[in-house]
Amino acid sequence: MDLGLRSPNGFLSSLSDEDFELIRPYLRTVDLVQDSVLAEVGEKLSRIYFPHRGVISLVVNLARGERVQVAMIGRDSFFGSMSLLGGAESLVLNTAAVLVPGAASVVDIERVRNAAEQSGTFRAQMLRHALAVYLQSQQTAGCNAAHTVESRLARCLLQTHDLSGGNKLYITQESLAQMIGARRNSVSLVASTLQQADFIHYSRGHIEIIDLEGLKKTACECYGTVKSQYDRLMRCHP
Template identity: 50%
Template sequence: MVSPDPFQNAFLKSLDPADFAAIRGHLKAVELREGASLIELGRTVVWAHLPLTAVVSLVVELEAGERIEVALVGPDSILGTFGVLGEPVALVHAVVLVPGAALLIEAARLRALAQQSAAFRDNLMRHSQALFVQAQQSVGCNASHTVEARLARWLLRVRDLSGRDRFKLTQELMAEMIGVRRNSVSFVAHALQQANIIRFSRGHIEIINVAELNRATCECYRAVKLQYKRLGLSTGEEPGA
């Protein structure tokens, strides 16, 4: 079995050699299954996840049972910073959106290293800030922008993190993630398909014109990229790639 390349994950790739050496032997390779719950609200954060090819959705759940996404974590970052830097209690649910490979490490080991290494602690802080950037931009986007713009933003973000143009995504799931009704997503998706921007087929969606999808999105997609750049972080693929 071929060992995964830890430097597929941007957080690990950005570490100082000494910090990476301190945790390398404690990283465990796993495959994350679609729909798997990695972190549950209110539970103790025991593990931190470092996606290599997987993409994880951070969601909040309402009393009526609805879920809405606040951020995505993929090979660009680390899942579990809030359990390392602060109280080790989950503030959101984390669910696997795109299945794939990841590395696991005990949150306690990261917490210990953060206490010893200022550079490591600063790196964790920047990635934690990046999640906050996503969350606050999502709030503004969901409150102010059209369903088409929100769906385009979300699809581009999933593409950036997964490095793929084709995903297994239902209209129900997409509607849930951006906080709208399924029929609204169905209407917009049909229009985008008629314009030859995306293609739907039996629970799968394929982006066939990235440039046009980028034109359909709102300012929020570019705003998040700009904030990531200011933090010195990667957001994955460029929209025209």
Template identity: 45%
Template sequence: MDSQQRSPNRLLARLSQANFDLVGGHLRTTQLVQSAELVAAGDDLVDAYFPHGGILSLIVRLTGGEATEVAMVGRDSVFGASAALVGPRALTTAVVQLPGACSALPVRRLKEAADQSTSLREILMRHEQAIFVQAQQSAGCIASHPAMARLARWLLRARDTSGIDELDFTQEFLGQMLGVRRNAVSYVATELQNRGTIRFNRGRILITDATRLKAIACECYATVQNELSQLKRGPLK
């Protein structure tokens, strides 16, 4: 079967036939609705999600109501692998940042498949490692890098994850995800627009020059991309 006939999700598309056969018959296509919460931290995760498009934000919510994004999951990965590896309890809250279709797979079936295939288990562990790298970089980024570099990094990652240049995000939402005030988002977005890298209006951002945006982004963008590139080298056995 051609990889793209299997699934638009790149992880599923690149599995070996043997590993895909362990899960393929149990996949169901569903729609990710913007702002929907798939699971709250501490709750049991029922399904693993393999996005075809759109973006899932993994966020940490504090008791004061603040929320900060620690990682994104999109068409190149999976959310819920940890539930199949170590148990169903979700460690972070998952919210749909951008809508799109996805393949959902019961966690219990993914666990059974991982128990049957050492190579599939290793693949899931590598994708969890990539999410962990994002979380590490996010913590360091918030602590050390200026807001403009962080916004540039975040927009590039959103572009890579979703595969589109036009992104529907309000300034309030971006402020929450980046851990800055809304007026700070407005200021740095205006600066990025003045530099010819983006255009934004009424909650919609269009990336017009990704090359310039990469030059502005902090080192965290390249670090995360390098880690993700390791997952894409050669067929997944």
């Protein structure tokens, strides 16, 4: 079986033939509709999402109504890893909403749990992805506390580009503010600055990345750190 053609999702394509067969018969494809909520905090998660295209945002809801993104899930991973580690209850730890529209394979969480119980290699691969999401959320917390709005926005745009696989992003101003933990007026000002530098083209709900290298020079260290952590984890094999 050609692993590259098996699935457009990185986690699924990384599995051995034997491990993939444990869940293959149960996979089905769904659309990821922009701004749709896939799971709320405290809910019992029933499905695991493996994006082909698009990006899922994991968001923390604060008491005064603020919503701040703590991690993003794209075509290289899956949503539901942290809930899988929670045992039989499978409670959702962060609100999950579609940041960039696309499509995903979905499967009932019990099918994934059964596969992990049957195969040590499947379980190890799943745990590495869960750790990658956890490390990303830690880095994001530090980034939002220490770095400028401009560098944070550049970082998030680069991550979104990598996870979605496209230069044209459909993201609302409200979602951009959640991504970097900033007010909408700050996002508008910084996006205009990046546009004036010819790094992006920005209009209402639409961003086109024009100069990736320019964005990389503007972004903080966290972009490279998250990327290197993920690459290091995925190079490990059980």
